[in-house]
Amino acid sequence: MENKKFDVIIVGGSYAGLSAGMALGRSLRNVLIIDNGKSCNRQTPHSHNFITHDGRSPGEIADMARKQVAKYDTVEFYESTIVKTKKISDGFVVETSAREKLYAKKLIVASGVKDIMPDIPGFAECWGISVLHCPYCHGYEVKNETTGILADGDLAFDFSKLVFNMTKDLTLLTNGKSVLTPEQIEKLNQNKINLNENEIDRIEHENGYIRKVLFKNGDSVPLKALYAKIPFEQNINVSEDLGCEMTEQGFIKVDFMQKTNIPGIFACGDSVTMMRSVANAVAQGNFAGAVANKELSDEAF
Structure with missing residues (x-):
């Protein structure tokens, strides 16, 4: 060659x-x-x-x-x-x-x-299976399921609009204090989108299928799917x-x-x-x- x-x-x-x-x-x-x-x-x-x-x-x-x-x-x-x-x-x-x-x-x-995977145990194992990048590619398969979004700021706010069309059981995880504006938070509240600012400890899953997100303060959120912008x-x-x-x-x-x-x-x-x-x-x-x-x-x- x-x-x-x-x-x-x-x-x-x-x-x-x-x-x-x-x-x-x-x-x-x-x-x-x-x-x-x-x-x-x-x-x-x-x-x-x-x-x-x-x-x-x-x-x-x-x-x-x-x-x-x-x-x-x-x-x-x-x-x-x-x-x-x-x-x-x-x-x-x-x-x-x-x-x-x-x-x-x-x-x-x-x-x-x-x-580039975040330093969250379980994230890489779920990537492409139940931790998803695109609602057009995978949103239909998890429609109406308990769903999370891992993102913050303007990106998180805009992405929430897109995913909200696929499920109303939605939680936005900012993995720490968010940088969302008061107006954006108010809009999330109006649409009953949960805002969780706890720091993530790990993702509990079974063969790449997410079960829950566990936080460093001991709390957890059960999920069937998690969208992430990385x-x-x-x-x-x-x-x-x-x-x-x-x-x-x-x-x-x-x-x-x-x-x-x-x-x-x-x-x-x-x-x-x-x-x-x-x-x-x-x-x-x-x-x-x-x-x-x-x-x-x-x-x-």
Whole structure:
């Protein structure tokens, strides 16, 4: 694999990367999809809100996609981790954890993000199972259940509106004294949303399914689901290595063509948007692949 050259290297082989790979494979482009097999939703038992695949496991959808993309003989797969990327005169060089250097005319970043878990025992074990990031992906399955939200401030207030549509048995957990305004607290009270400012000690669960949240003062709150907004970081450092512009929220900044500010680099999927869904990743990847192919066609004509 060392020193091999491709039309396009796709960093990340989940839904966005695979979708881009299919678009490029069908366009007869020589493509390498590099992935380390550690998708952020690997604990999630079921994926939803993706028409034709609603209720399948994320792994099942990805396996099916990988088999379909592999039918295009110009597409190769390589299991590895990217440690460095660099712009060169005629494209890009990608260095893997095995210190191999691979070359491409175009680069599609579909490597996603890494969630940073809070230091709360039980949280990581429940993440993606009963501690949830998105009501669009999982809200229907826990509708009308006893539900919590772990967040604070404006984010917590706005997120409460969204979750309140799915259940009226709702508690907002700020894990310490909240920074909500008096007006926001009054609105929560009007909608009978409980505000709990106790510091969390741990989450009690059974095989990832939450039973209750226990607080440091000895109190507890029984829950069937807990939504949480937690920080994240990009899986590869395209900002430092390549100079890709980032948004204030920490996403790779792209235009409506999935192009970054660096010519020849595209980005799609969880790396670029807070709308973390399979359907959205597939759509963005398909489009990024098509636009990359258009650029290659224009340059060769």
